[in-house]
Amino acid sequence: MKYPFVLIGVILAGLLLALPLFMVILQGLQPSTAVLPLPVLTSATQTSLLLMGGSGAIAVLLGTSTAWLVSMTAFKGKKILEAMLVLPLAMPAYLLAYTYSDFLDVSNTTATFLQGLGSAAPQIHSVYGAMGILGVAFYPYIYLLAAAAFQKQSATVLETAQSLGHGGMSIFWRLSLPLARPAIMVGLALVLMETLADFGTVSYLGVETFTTTIYRSWFGQNSPEMAARLACLLLSFVIVLVFLEEKARQKQHFYASGTVPKPLRLLPLHGVKAAGAMLLCGLPVVLGFLLPCVILAQQVWESASRESVLAVMPFVKNSVLVASVAALVSVFFALVLGITQRVHPHPALSFVIRFASVGYAIPGAVIGLGILLVVTKLAATSFYGWLYASGIALLYAYTVRFLSLSSQTMQAGLQKIKPALEEAARTLGASRRRVLWAIQLPLLRKDIAVAMILVFVDALKELPATLLLRPFNFDTLAVKVHALAADERLDEAALPALVMVVISLGMVVVLQKLTATKNAP
Amino acid sequence: MNFLDLQHVAFAHSKTTILADVSFVVEKGAFICIVGASGGGKTTLLRVIAGLEKISAGALTLEGAVLSSTSLHVPTHKRGISLVFQDYALFPHLTVLKNILFGMQQRDKETARNWLAHVGLQDFAAHYPHQLSGGQQQRVALARALATHPRLLLLDEPFSGLDATLRKELREQTMQLLRQAGTTVLMVTHDPQEALLLADKIMVLEKGRVAHFDTPAVLCCEKKLDFGRYRQMALEP
Numbered sequence: 178m179k180y181p182f183v184l185i186g187v188i189l190a191g192l193l194l195a196l197p198l199f200m201v202i203l204q205g206l207q208p209s210t211a212v213l214p215l216p217v218l219t220s221a222t223q224t225s226l227l228l229m230g231g232s233g234a235i236a237v238l239l240g241t242s243t244a245w246l247v248s249m250t251a252f253k254g255k256k257i258l259e260a261m262l263v264l265p266l267a268m269p270a271y272l273l274a275y276t277y278s279d280f281l282d283v284s285n286t287t288a289t290f291l292q293g294l295g296s297a298a299p300q301i302h303s304v305y306g307a308m309g310i311l312g313v314a315f316y317p318y319i320y321l322l323a324a325a326a327f328q329k330q331s332a333t334v335l336e337t338a339q340s341l342g343h344g345g346m347s348i349f350w351r352l353s354l355p356l357a358r359p360a361i362m363v364g365l366a367l368v369l370m371e372t373l374a375d376f377g378t379v380s381y382l383g384v385e386t387f388t389t390t391i392y393r394s395w396f397g398q399n400s401p402e403m404a405a406r407l408a409c410l411l412l413s414f415v416i417v418l419v420f421l422e423e424k425a426r427q428k429q430h431f432y433a434s435g436t437v438p439k440p441l442r443l444l445p446l447h448g449v450k451a452a453g454a455m456l457l458c459g460l461p462v463v464l465g466f467l468l469p470c471v472i473l474a475q476q477v478w479e480s481a482s483r484e485s486v487l488a489v490m491p492f493v494k495n496s497v498l499v500a501s502v503a504a505l506v507s508v509f510f511a512l513v514l515g516i517t518q519r520v521h522p523h524p525a526l527s528f529v530i531r532f533a534s535v536g537y538a539i540p541g542a543v544i545g546l547g548i549l550l551v552v553t554k555l556a557a558t559s560f561y562g563w564l565y566a567s568g569i570a571l572l573y574a575y576t577v578r579f580l581s582l583s584s585q586t587m588q589a590g591l592q593k594i595k596p597a598l599e600e601a602a603r604t605l606g607a608s609r610r611r612v613l614w615a616i617q618l619p620l621l622r623k624d625i626a627v628a629m630i631l632v633f634v635d636a637l638k639e640l641p642a643t644l645l646l647r648p649f650n651f652d653t654l655a656v657k658v659h660a661l662a663a664d665e666r667l668d669e670a671a672l673p674a675l676v677m678v679v680i681s682l683g684m685v686v687v688l689q690k691l692t693a694t695k696n697a698p
Numbered sequence: 699m700n701f702l703d704l705q706h707v708a709f710a711h712s713k714t715t716i717l718a719d720v721s722f723v724v725e726k727g728a729f730i731c732i733v734g735a736s737g738g739g740k741t742t743l744l745r746v747i748a749g750l751e752k753i754s755a756g757a758l759t760l761e762g763a764v765l766s767s768t769s770l771h772v773p774t775h776k777r778g779i780s781l782v783f784q785d786y787a788l789f790p791h792l793t794v795l796k797n798i799l800f801g802m803q804q805r806d807k808e809t810a811r812n813w814l815a816h817v818g819l820q821d822f823a824a825h826y827p828h829q830l831s832g833g834q835q836q837r838v839a840l841a842r843a844l845a846t847h848p849r850l851l852l853l854d855e856p857f858s859g860l861d862a863t864l865r866k867e868l869r870e871q872t873m874q875l876l877r878q879a880g881t882t883v884l885m886v887t888h889d890p891q892e893a894l895l896l897a898d899k900i901m902v903l904e905k906g907r908v909a910h911f912d913t914p915a916v917l918c919c920e921k922k923l924d925f926g927r928y929r930q931m932a933l934e935p
Contacts, residue, residue, distance in 0.1 A: 595785070597783045600750050600787070602789070603750065604777075605800055622791075
């Protein structure tokens with residue numbers, strides 16, 4: 178009896194998740210008079226590719242070098258830098274764009290100072306500026322994965338290489354780096370997906386990529402057909418990236434298999450080398466987190482008043498509310514999918530879970546567009562207004578986009594629970610329900626918390642889908658900051674931006690604590 | 699009446715036959731050891747009896763009541779059969795005492811403590827599984843299983859992860875405890891010495907079929923199976 182019920186649930190869930198994407202593809206493939214001007218298409222493609230190349234290269238350089246230093250060497254201040262290197266995750270890329278734009282403004286003292294030194298301030302409102310900002314914002318993806326890969330490398334392997342006559346640099350290039358390459362590739366794929374999905378940074382810096390062109394087509398030229406076509410093109414890039422990521426993950430698994438590694442003996446660094454390591458690890462933290470925080474804090478200090486603080490409160494409430502609900506909904510679905518798959522393994526369910534894991538790769542703009550297309554189909558009904566006003570449309574977008582985060586965390590958590598534990602409980606007389614409440618859920622406690630925080634932080638920062646689908650008169654911190662920055666009211670944007678960073682930072686710190694003790698009972 | 703009765707039981711997974719036409723009966727209170735080559739279906743047989751796997755043919759009855767057939771499957775938690783896993787499967791988030799209490803009908807802490815005392819771990823009630831040694835974990839797993847007063851106890855290579863000295867010591871303690879409790883036991887082992895020393899009857903499983911099922915004396919002396927070799931191997935220091 179349970180089986181048809183499970184299957185129907187699975188098919189419904191799958192359809193619901195896939196619906197926005199199907200709508201985009203359907204609309205994109207429809208014959209239409211709307212023709213995308215070739216120069217616009219060429220320019221969007223070229224700029225997107227250039228941006229991906231640049232931000233990817235910067236992220237690989239920063240992520241890999243810092244990961245190697247904190248994993249393989251010992252130097253003063255390493256512990257604190259190791260923890261701080263993930264902090265840019267709490268800083269949305271578009272906030273970096275706003276703060277650096279202001280910091281390097283010609284009327285600003287920094288620009289004057291740089292001119293005094295005989296060098297012009299970097300032109301941030303350009304594709305190169307966007308490259309730098311996105312590279313600095315997204316390098317932690319590579320850093321985290323590469324550090325884990327370096328730390329898993331066995332001392333025995335590296336010592337064997339030494340005994341075979343290889344020195345430090347040779348071992349790095351010929352052994353350490355190739356062994357960590359799959360992990361770096363997975364990180365790079367994530368960086369490239371984030372770069373493709375970015376809207377806030379590029380729209381503010383005036384860089385015409387796929388996402389900004391999609392927006393302009395819909396809202397500027399009132400052409401959903403053209404927007405959908407562009408979205409389809411963007412999706413084809415995403416599919417290539419998902420494929421590359423999948424390949425790299427398989428390789429990563431292969432590389433990581435084997436016996437328990439012998440712990441590495443760290444290379445002690447002193448003097449100039451230690452200073453160089455500190456500088457290299459400190460630079461991305463300063464550029465990606467500390468400096469923007471200082472700039473924001475200074476602006477808040479100069480312009481904030483009691484009224485401005487009170488004015489921000491409704492946005493804080495809205496942001497926390499939608500991010501919390503998104504976290505709850507995503508984690509609930511991930512739990513239901515994960516546990517059902519464990520109890521009643523079924524190919525249809527595996528497909529839905531795999532599909533959900535692709536959701537994160539699909540840019541918020543495309544998901545938002547898809548849901549808009551679904552919603553406009555209902556325009557004649559009273560359901561239409563309700564979908565918007567209740568925030569259901571927005572939550573739907575968040576669930577499609579972030580289910581992968583929660584689902585992957587749940588899958589990882591469930592994999593760690595040995596089936597023997599559930600079976601032992603069953604042979605001790607526990608029903609399936611009791612196994613769920615007494616064994617599975619308590620053992621997944623930390624994974625549930627981790628998944629909720631991951632979704633919360635990302636939903637808090639989410640901009641493109643929120644811009645499209647938020648209920649009327651319902652602004653989140655991200656939307657408010659974006660609107661103020663777009664009007665060049667950067668001093669006013671500083672307070673809500675700083676609040677957003679502080680909330681994200683708090684969550685990232687909790688996350689670090691949770692993951693550090695994740696394996697303890 | 700036969701206590702445990704398997705008639706023509708078969709089990710296949712992903713079109714691979716793991717158990718093919720397994721039939722045997724076990725008397726109440728007996729201690730049966732199951733031996734055989736790796737992949738012969740020993741663990742699967744225990745899982746089928748515990749109800750963790752559904753059979754594809756045949757019937758399985760316990761005390762006259764059908765537990766598994768092609769049309770019926772009594773859920774694991776309603777069978778009154780406890781299984782001690784090879785890696786003990788202690789619940790890592792529960793203390794030793796709570797692990798024992800988990801399966802007990804009356805969750806009486808005193809009784810649970812008594813079970814811990816039976817296995818000499820009365821001072822470890824508040825410990826978590828990861829704070830125990832391998833031998834201690836095995837004893838908790840055994841006490842946890844016995845505390846449910848199972849009609850039938852299944853042991854899947856319970857001593858395999860332990861060193862030789864500890865294995866001998868624990869084997870003796872376990873046997874004493876099981877004889878006291880009068881529990882009917884089916885134990886999978888890869889150690890022929892264990893089977894020869896402990897079993898009332900030994901079952902040899904080969905390619906999913908019962909190749910032999912008799913007392914150690916008959917198998918060793920009368921049938922002069924490979925068991926002589928096993929015994930020789932087992933007696934080596």
